[in-house]
Amino acid sequence: MLRRKNEVAAVEALVCRDVGRKTQALIDASRGELEAAAQSLANARSVGLITGFFVPRDHVAAPETDGPVGTALLAASLVACGIPTRIAVDSPCAEAVRAAVHETGENVVVDETGVEDRPGIERVAGAWTEAGVTHAVAIERCGLGADGRPRNMRGVDVSPWTAPLDDLFTAGTWVRIAVGDGGNEIGMGKLPPGLIARTVPNGDRIACITGCDHLVVAGVSNWGAYGLMAALALVRPDWSPVIDRFLTAKRDLMLTKAIVAKAGAVDGVTARNEATVDGFGPDVHGKLIEELRRIAWG
Numbered sequence: 254m255l256r257r258k259n260e261v262a263a264v265e266a267l268v269c270r271d272v273g274r275k276t277q278a279l280i281d282a283s284r285g286e287l288e289a290a291a292q293s294l295a296n297a298r299s300v301g302l303i304t305g306f307f308v309p310r311d312h313v314a315a316p317e318t319d320g321p322v323g324t325a326l327l328a329a330s331l332v333a334c335g336i337p338t339r340i341a342v343d344s345p346c347a348e349a350v351r352a353a354v355h356e357t358g359e360n361v362v363v364d365e366t367g368v369e370d371r372p373g374i375e376r377v378a379g380a381w382t383e384a385g386v387t388h389a390v391a392i393e394r395c396g397l398g399a400d401g402r403p404r405n406m407r408g409v410d411v412s413p414w415t416a417p418l419d420d421l422f423t424a425g426t427w428v429r430i431a432v433g434d435g436g437n438e439i440g441m442g443k444l445p446p447g448l449i450a451r452t453v454p455n456g457d458r459i460a461c462i463t464g465c466d467h468l469v470v471a472g473v474s475n476w477g478a479y480g481l482m483a484a485l486a487l488v489r490p491d492w493s494p495v496i497d498r499f500l501t502a503k504r505d506l507m508l509t510k511a512i513v514a515k516a517g518a519v520d521g522v523t524a525r526n527e528a529t530v531d532g533f534g535p536d537v538h539g540k541l542i543e544e545l546r547r548i549a550w551g
Contacts, residue, residue, distance in 0.1 A: 261288045261484045263548050265469075267541065268480035272472040272531070274406070274435055278452040279470045282444050287477075290430045290467035291484035295492075297388040300331055300338045301364075301381045303422055303439065304392045305346030307414035308405075310524045314414075316346040317521040318530045319434075320393030321353040322508040323478025327390070329357035330482055330499040334492045337384060341377050343368050343416035349516035356511045357499070368416045378424035390481075391422050392432040393474035396439035396461030406435050408455040419463040431465040432477035434531070440465035473531045475505070479542060483549040497550060502539030509535070 265287040271277040294300070304324040306317040324340055331338045339362035342350045347365045354361045364380060366373035381389075395403040395411060396419050403415045422429060422439055431440020436449040436456055442464035449460035471477030482500045486493040509528045512518040519525055522532035530538060 257487050258288070260487050260548055261291065264480050264483045264487070264545060267544055267548070268471050268476040269469065270472045275453055276435065276470060278448060279436060279444055282448060283468045283470045286467050287469050287480055287484055290469055291481055291488050293428050293467060294388055294390070294430060294481065295485055295489045297331070297336055299385045300328070300336055300388045300390060301386040301427070302328055302338065302340045302390045302392060303342070303394045303418050304340060305342040305350060306393050306395050306521065307345045307411060308519055308521055308524055309409070309411060309414055313519055313524045315517045315519045315526065316349040316512070317393070318509055318512060318518045318528070319474050319521050321346065321349045321512055321518070322505060322530070323475035324392045325350065325353035325357050325361065325508060326499050326504060327392070327478045327482055328354070328361045329359035330496045332359045332361055333495045333498070339364055339381070339384065341366070341418060341421055343418065345414045349512040349518045352512045352515040353508045356508045366416055368414060370416065371420070374416065374418065374421050378421050381421070382425055386425060386427050388430060389422055389425065389427045390430045390432070391439040391465070392478050393434070394418060394439045395437055396441065396463045398437070398458065398460055399462055404437055404459045406437060406455065406459060408458040422463060429465040430467045432469045432471060432474050432481070434471050434474045434477070435459070437461050438474070439463050440468045443468045473533065475530055475538070476541060479545055483545040486549045493550070500542060500546065502535070502542045505538055505542055506535045
């Protein structure tokens with residue numbers, strides 16, 4: 254038991270580290286949450302995920318590469334483990350999510366809603382309830398700030414491209430798990446009041462107020478999803494051989510290339526239509542995944 258606990262802590266240390274966003278205080282405040290999230294998710298009977306972050310910048314208007322890839326791989330691994338899983342996304346990011354899901358080869362349901370479609374959000378919430386969802390997991394999903402608007406890291410209001418899926422996240426009695434990397438994502442409301450404003454650039458404007466039960470503050474949100482996968486492999490040894498098939502550098506790059514080519518996804522930091530995530534190329538992401546595999550599988 255102690256060895257497993259140490260391994261999960263090593264997973265958390267690897268994926269939850271500041272990569273230049275001045276988020277170390279957020280990471281420190283949520284230390285240990287990855288293990289709690291994995292322990293809870295290990296007992297899920299049905300899972301609903303939420304993702305999709307749109308990038309409107311100058312001549313660029315496209316979904317971000319961070320989020321859909323990690324979400325799709327986590328969802329696919331859960332389905333392969335026998336856990337019914339679905340992903341909710343709004344229309345601006347739906348094509349990227351579908352492209353990522355398609356590349357996994359698993360039967361993951363995609364629930365799409367419009368940006369200004371509150372009846373659609375209610376419809377999806379009803380579908381989740383009917384499906385018996387026990388856990389909701391938001392990964393790199395821009396959430397609502399204190400002024401009721403979602404904002405990117407530059408403080409730009411992105412509500413014209415962002416449905417309030419916070420309402421879906423909080424609609425049911427499901428356990429709420431969130432993964433983010435900047436302070437403006439769904440779930441960050443769990444952090445101590447004022448922490449994001451004091452420590453993150455533009456924090457007073459971007460801080461999301463929607464909370465959660467378990468919060469993972471990662472260096473890159475896809476990394477947080479992969480950290481959950483590795484931790485699940487550790488706390489559920491019976492799932493380990495299945496998750497092993499999905500948590501690979503090859504899969505990560507394959508899905509990233511797919512959403513770039515098929516959905517026009519862009520890197521959220523560089524705004525370029527290329528197979529990078531948050532300014533890092535496949536060499537960085539691949540090395541991290543291989544280290545996660547070393548920790549979880551030896």
